[in-house]
Amino acid sequence: xxxxxxxxxxxxxxxxxxxxxxxxxxxxxxxxxxxxxxxxxxxxxxxxxxxxxxxxxxxxxxxxxxxxxxxxxxxxxxxxxxxxxxxxxxxxxxxxxxxxxxxxxxxxxxxxxxxxxxxxxxxxxxxxxxxxxxxxxxxxxxxxxxxxxxxxxxxxxxxxxxxxxxxxxxxxxxxxxxxxxxxxxxxxxxxxxxxxxxxxxxxxxxxxxxxxxxxxxxxxxxxxxxxxxxxxxxxxxxxxxxxxxxxxxxxxxxxxxxxxxxxxxxxxxxxxxxxxxxxxxxxxxxxxxxxxxxxxxxxxxxxxxxxxxxxxxxxxxxxxxxxxxxxxxxxxxxxxxxxxxxxxxxxxxxxxxxxxxxxxxxxxxxxxxxxxxxxxxxxxxxxxxxxxxxxxxxxxxxxxxxxxxxxxxxxxxxxxxxxxxxxxxxxxxxxx
Numbered sequence: 001x002x003x004x005x006x007x008x009x010x011x012x013x014x015x016x017x018x019x020x021x022x023x024x025x026x027x028x029x030x031x032x033x034x035x036x037x038x039x040x041x042x043x044x045x046x047x048x049x050x051x052x053x054x055x056x057x058x059x060x061x062x063x064x065x066x067x068x069x070x071x072x073x074x075x076x077x078x079x080x081x082x083x084x085x086x087x088x089x090x091x092x093x094x095x096x097x098x099x100x101x102x103x104x105x106x107x108x109x110x111x112x113x114x115x116x117x118x119x120x121x122x123x124x125x126x127x128x129x130x131x132x133x134x135x136x137x138x139x140x141x142x143x144x145x146x147x148x149x150x151x152x153x154x155x156x157x158x159x160x161x162x163x164x165x166x167x168x169x170x171x172x173x174x175x176x177x178x179x180x181x182x183x184x185x186x187x188x189x190x191x192x193x194x195x196x197x198x199x200x201x202x203x204x205x206x207x208x209x210x211x212x213x214x215x216x217x218x219x220x221x222x223x224x225x226x227x228x229x230x231x232x233x234x235x236x237x238x239x240x241x242x243x244x245x246x247x248x249x250x251x252x253x254x255x256x257x258x259x260x261x262x263x264x265x266x267x268x269x270x271x272x273x274x275x276x277x278x279x280x281x282x283x284x285x286x287x288x289x290x291x292x293x294x295x296x297x298x299x300x301x302x303x304x305x306x307x308x309x310x311x312x313x314x315x316x317x318x319x320x321x322x323x324x325x326x327x328x329x330x331x332x333x334x335x336x337x338x339x340x341x342x343x344x345x346x347x348x349x350x351x352x353x354x355x356x357x358x359x360x361x362x363x364x365x366x367x368x369x370x371x372x373x374x375x376x377x378x379x380x381x382x383x384x385x386x387x388x389x390x391x392x393x394x395x396x397x398x399x400x401x402x403x404x405x406x407x408x409x410x411x412x413x414x415x416x417x418x419x420x421x422x423x424x425x426x427x428x429x430x431x432x
Contacts, residue, residue: 001051001052001053001432002051003040003043003044003049003050003052006036006040006052006054006432007037007040009432010033010036010037011033011037013029013033015033015036015431015432016029018431018432019032021424021425021426022056022058022081022083022424022426022429022431023081023083023422023424024081024235024422024424025081025422028081035085035148036054036085038148039054039085039086039087039146039148040052040054040087042087042098042100042146042148043087043088043089043144043145043146046098046104046144046146047089047091047096047144047146050089051089052087052088052089053087053088053089053170053173053174053430053431053432054085054086054087054088054430054431054432055085055086055088055166055169055170055173055428055429055430055431056083056084056085056086056166056428056429056431057083057084057162057163057165057166057169057209057210057427057428057429058079058080058081058082058083058151058162058209058212058424058426058427058428059079059080059082059083059084059150059151059159059161059162059209060077060078060079060080060161060162060204060205060208060209061077061078061080061208061241061243061385061386061394061421062075062076062077062204062385062386062394063076063077063078063214063313063316063332064076064309064312064313064316064317064331064332064335065204065309065310065312065313066305066309066335066338066339066343066345066383066384066386066388067260067261067264067302067305067306067309067339067343067345067387067388068306068309068310068313069202069203069204069217069219070202070260070261070264070275071261071264071265071268071275071276071277071306071310072219072220072221072222072275072277072278073219073276073277073306073309073310073313074216074217074218074219074310074311074313074314075204075216075217075219075313076214076215076216076217076230076313076314076316076317077204077205077207077208077214077215077217078208078213078214078215078241078423078424079208079209079211079212079213079215079423079424079425079426079427080241080421080422080423080424081421081422081423081424082150082151082419082421083149083150083151083162083424084147084148084149084150084151084159084162084163084166085147085148085149085166085431086145086146086147086166086170087145087146088143088144088145088146088170088174089143089144089145089174090141090142090143090174090175091142091143091144092141092142093108093109093110093142094106094107094108094109094142095107095109095126095130095142095143095144095145096142096143096144096145097126097143097144097145097146097147098145098146098147099122099147099148099149100146100147100148100149102122105122105123105126107123107126107127107130109130109140109141109142112127112130112131112134113131114127114128114131114195114196115127118196119196119197119198120197120198120199121197122163124192124196124197124198125160125163125164125167125192125193125196125197126167127192127196128191128192128193128195128196128197129164129167129168129171129188129189129192130167130171131191131192131196132187132188132189132191132192133168133171133180133188136184136188138171138172138175138176138180138184139171139175139176140171140175141171141174141175143170143171143174145170147163147166149162149163160193160197160205161189161193161205161206161208161209162209164188164189164190164192164193164206164209165185165186165189165206165209165210165427165428166428167189168180168185168186168188168189168210168428169185169210169428169429169430172185172430173430178430182210182211182212182427182428183207183210183211183227185206185210185428186203186206186207186209186210186211187203187206189206189209189210190202190203190206193206202219202222203217203219203222203225204217207225207227208427209427209428210427210428211227211229211427212229212424212425212426212427212428213229213230213231213232213423213424213425213426213427214229214230214231214232214317214320214423215227215228215229215230216228216229216230216313216314216317218314219277220277228317230317230320230321231425232320232321232423233422233423233425234396234422234423235422237325238398238399238400239325239380239396239397239398239399240396240397240399240402240420240421240422241394241395241396241397241420241421241422241423242380242394242395242396242397242402242405242406242409242418242419242420242421243385243392243393243394243418243419243421244360244364244392244393244394244395244409244413244417244418244419245391245392245413245417245418245419246356246357246359246360246390246391246392246393246413246417247356247413247414247417248354248356248357248389248390248391249354249390252350253348253389253390255350256345256348256349256350256389257387257389260302260343260345263295263296263298263299263302264276264299264302264303264306266291266294266295266299267279267284267291267294267295267299267300267302267303268303269294269295270287270290270291270294270295271283271287276303276306276307277310279303281307284303284304284307288300288304291303298344301341301342301343301344302342302343302344304342305338305339305342305343308334308338309335309338309339309343312331312334312335312338315327315331316328316331316332316335319331325376326374326376329375329376329381329396330374330375330376332375332381332383332396333375333381333383335383336381336382336383336384339383339384339388340361340383340384343388345384345387345388345389346358346361346384346388346389347389347390348389348390354390356390356413357384357388357389357390357391357392357393359412360382360393360409360412360413361382361383361384361393363408363409363412364380364382364393364395364405364409365382367379367404367405367408368380368381368382368395368397368401368405370382379397379398379401379405380395380396380397380398380401380405381395381396382394382395383395402420405418406418406420
């Protein structure tokens, strides 16, 4: 579509109906109009005037199943109303992508094999998505794109999955009439990250970003996971999702993250299995002392966490499908307690003087007045978010308490630390 037509649609508010589905909160529409118009202007300065399309891919948040996917467990994740957008147009033989804050990346499509020197780079992700789409029989081609993202890197909201989904939906829209299934786009994103970027991630992040809404995934067979979209709006229950960056340093945390799957695998090995999903609850409970002897007490605690946490993800999904938000919050609170007490991913034991996540949870519980044993009777409920140790906390907060909660978190961790989000029902998409 001609850029002048899209400018007019933006300035006259004719895209607001689309914005209501992508960003939910009407107070953000003015910002989005400016953001989209600026992205088109930047594209034209970089690549000239031509017919363009605009694409969007959301970030994601993990709701349940904390550290269970690598044990072939069950998870519940959700797309959020922070996204990456791209203004894009076809071009021949190569990808020319300018990402705001990172500069331009050029990918020659004459060879799509992995390049060792590119591992760990955005260029590797682009090449990997191109190769993955081609391997699945989809048409691919070059394009020029200007990308800008509100999904903050390192926030735990999976900016890399949003980017992978964005490249996938661009190829779907420009070269496949928009017919590439979101699940296939997610699998291509995981392939790109595993093989080309060199990061052995699961499929949860990509699936939530690509499919949208809440996404329940059972990884019992990781090569063919069971995926179910759960349509649910927080507005119907009067809650918002608050994600707070506690500003902890991620430096030197690799051993902490690696120890979680390693210890769970060691616990499974006691029973001759590779992952805990293949060990029965009865064996875990009756064999606790065997786990302690072979792998230590923390491994035993983490096995106990997995045993119930993987079920909780399914219970949360079922509660939301039934419209029972009270039940969802009850299960969510149990998940929060298990991550803190048994999984123990709230702070690193290598630096006990800095406990940003723990402090954030403690202050949150004071502000949200969590005295009642039923979290639905309190102002909200909070937990560690994602991988843990130093990053973010997640809270479901009643709407009339959000501003006070946000003010307190920003005072504790710095202005802009707390982001108030909504669950987005649409995954990666061609906007126009």
